[in-house]
Amino acid sequence: MELKIRPEYAGLYGIDVSLMPMPKVGESIRDYVKRSGLGKEEDILPVVNGRARPWNYAFSESDVIEIFPMAASG
Amino acid sequence: MQGCWGKILSIDLSDRTVRTVVPPERLYREYIGAGGIGARLLYDMTGPGTDPLSPGNPIIWMTGPFTGTKVPTSGRHQITSRSPLTGIFGESDAGGRFGTALKRTGWDGLIVKGISESPVIIILTENEVRIEPAEDLWGKDTFETDRIMKERSGPSCEVSCIGVAGERMVPISAIGHDGENARMSGRCGFGAVMGSKKLKAVAAVGNMETEVADPARLMAQQRKMVPQLVEKMKGMHLLGTAGGTAAAEKMGDLPVQNWRRGNWPDAEKISGQVMADTILKKNYYCASCPIGCGRDVEISEGRWAGVKGAGPEYETLGLMGGSCLVSDLEAITYAADLCNRHGVDTIEAGSAVAMAMECFEHGLLTPEDLDGIRAEWGSAEALVALTEKICLGEGAGKLLGLGVAGMAKKIPGSDKFAIHVKGLTLPAHDPRCFNTMAVGYATSNRGACHLTGASYFFEKTAVMPEFGYEKPRPRYTEGGEALMNFHTQNLMGIMDSLKMCKFTIYGGVGFTEICEWYEAVTGSKTSVEDMALAGERIFNIKRLYNVRLGLSRKDDVLPERILTTPRNDEGTGSYTPDLEPMLGEYYEIRGWDRNGIPKRETVERLGLDRKYF
DSSP states (O other): EEEEEEEHHHHHHHHOOGGGOOOOOBBHHHHHHHHHHOOOOOEEEEEEEEEETTTTOOOOTEEEEEEEEEOOOO | OOSSSSSSEETTTTTTEEEEOOHHHHHHHHHOOOOHHHHHHHHHHOOOTTOOTTTTTTTEEEEOTTTTSSSTTTTOOOEEOOOOOTTTEEEEEEOOOOHHHTTTTTSSEEEESSSSSOOEEEOSSEEEEEEEOTTTTTEEEEEEHHHHHHHHOOOTTTEOOOOHHTTTTTTTBEEEEEEGGGBBOGGGHHHHHHHHTTTEEEOOOOOOOOOOOOOHHHHHHHHHHHHHHHHTTTTHHHGGGGHHHHHHHHHSSSSTTTTTTTOGGGGGGGGGGHHHHHHEEEEOOOTOOOOOOOEEEOOOOTTTTTTTEOOHHHHHHHIIIIGGGGOOOHHHHHHHHHHHHHHOOOHHHHHHHHHHHHHHHTTSSOOTTTOOOOTTTTTTHHHHHHHHHHHHTTHHHHHHHHHHHHHHSTTTTOOOOEEETTTEEEEOOOOOOOOOHHHHHHTTTSSOSSSSTTTEEEEEEEEBGGTOOOSOOOOOOOOOOOHHHHHHHHHHHHHHTTTOGGGGGGGOHHHHHHHHHHHHHHOOOOHHHHHHHHHHHHHHHHHHHHHHTTTTTSOOOOOOOHHHHOOOOOBBBOOOOOOHHHHHHHHHHBBBOOOOBHHHHHHHTTTTOOOOO
């Protein structure tokens, strides 16, 4: 499992990437965000293995997770 | 200067005269292009007595200096006219490919006046201008019209056209482009202006390349900015504007039940994430755009089968979904598809249905008034059925097609359910969530418009360091709303005039980058100050157009519901905006008097009283 918090997200919301815990296998994205203190759901776009995922997606061992700032709505 | 052809085509359909307008270069310098020049032309060509559906009301398609070049996201054009929906200044931007195609015929723009005796299509190529009969196209939807014209004129033919709604002059009708990819000029009811002229479509086929002053400099900027845009706009690429739906609900931005309440957990069911997992087939890219936020969707089975084309944007999901409490993504997609095919503004349609639902709840509309349709909150069936009637201008659709302000005039006691400013309904962004939008909506020249100033961008992630906004403005910051709108409205006016997609602002584009591209394309020196001044000029000519119609402070208002009813949700709590002090400060910054009229010294400073022809 790999976790990449994009610098544009970290910079925007003042996240110290070194302090972020790794997600757990089987943990949902929603639960991870709550546990880690990464930020608010509405500010986060979670991308796993190159695809945007719903908040109830449960992590697998081989996942590559990227955290982007949420895209604007139109 | 490069980046433009220096000529605009003018056609009068009443007598079929065709002429070339060659504006002085200073028009391009002072009003830039597209939205700026369109506004100036409209101001100069019309008076307060020009009825929107009369021969004297021109409809103006304009490109900008960036259109047709490799500047990212420049494949856009602007349409300007007096709006038959609101009766005031109107403009509507669209992406896609038509703008580039128009520029490739060797014209910067097209002005159409007059009224044809019978349906026509205007066909522009590099070598000729043809006005041809279009009886065989009349009655066809926008997808079919595009397909037929591509069969006749080749795959590079692009079309700006109306469907049945425009032909029947439905006040909330729209103009479509790109066929089933449906890049719409949705707002202001311009489909009805084309319909009043019996103008079915404008088709453009050309290969002329826009000359750029410094191609090497432009290429260097491309190499720097395009990767940045692709990275920073990844969310838009993956989820489209729909990706923001669930987040908007959490924040308190999404309209819910005709703007009368807050949280709605069902918003997740109509999000871009669900769309990506279910009906999305592929991305759609406008010309010159590396982001690809467009959604190509298909619904091939189930109750709402038969959709193949553009998927719903955030605005559509907000007004047809949240505002109507409809959580069926496929039903919303079907309703939006009807609007795309027949040429109707989904924002106005969704808002009209939401108002009908509220009127139905209160007994102000009955099933008999609605052709037997029970307009109950959350009813996907009612949403689709009423949308279809709006599109065809039939039955109850004649009432809802008036838009919410028009509906309020016909339904006694329904005023408070009509959520609009100056006759244009609110798009899916709430001033109770982003308080800078309060003065933004109240002062937008075409009515409630989120993109005239788009100040909410700068309460999210966007910055404008050139004017002191080094970081995004935290929501509910007290004070400074007026100044922020002054700067953002000037910037957005410039983007509408150059032609660039405003979403690039999220990708780090601002005045500085725009100036670099402008110099590379046109060869003309500019500065952030010069560009901002041009933006100020452009905003003010539109204001003067409306002032000439009698608009003033009394019209710079917000709906009562927005001012007095808190959402009481997690995102916004009990906040309601206090517009009056913001407005007073805004007028002062703009150089307007207490009644919202540009002062003499402002008119002179901006050169608004200059003549160009």
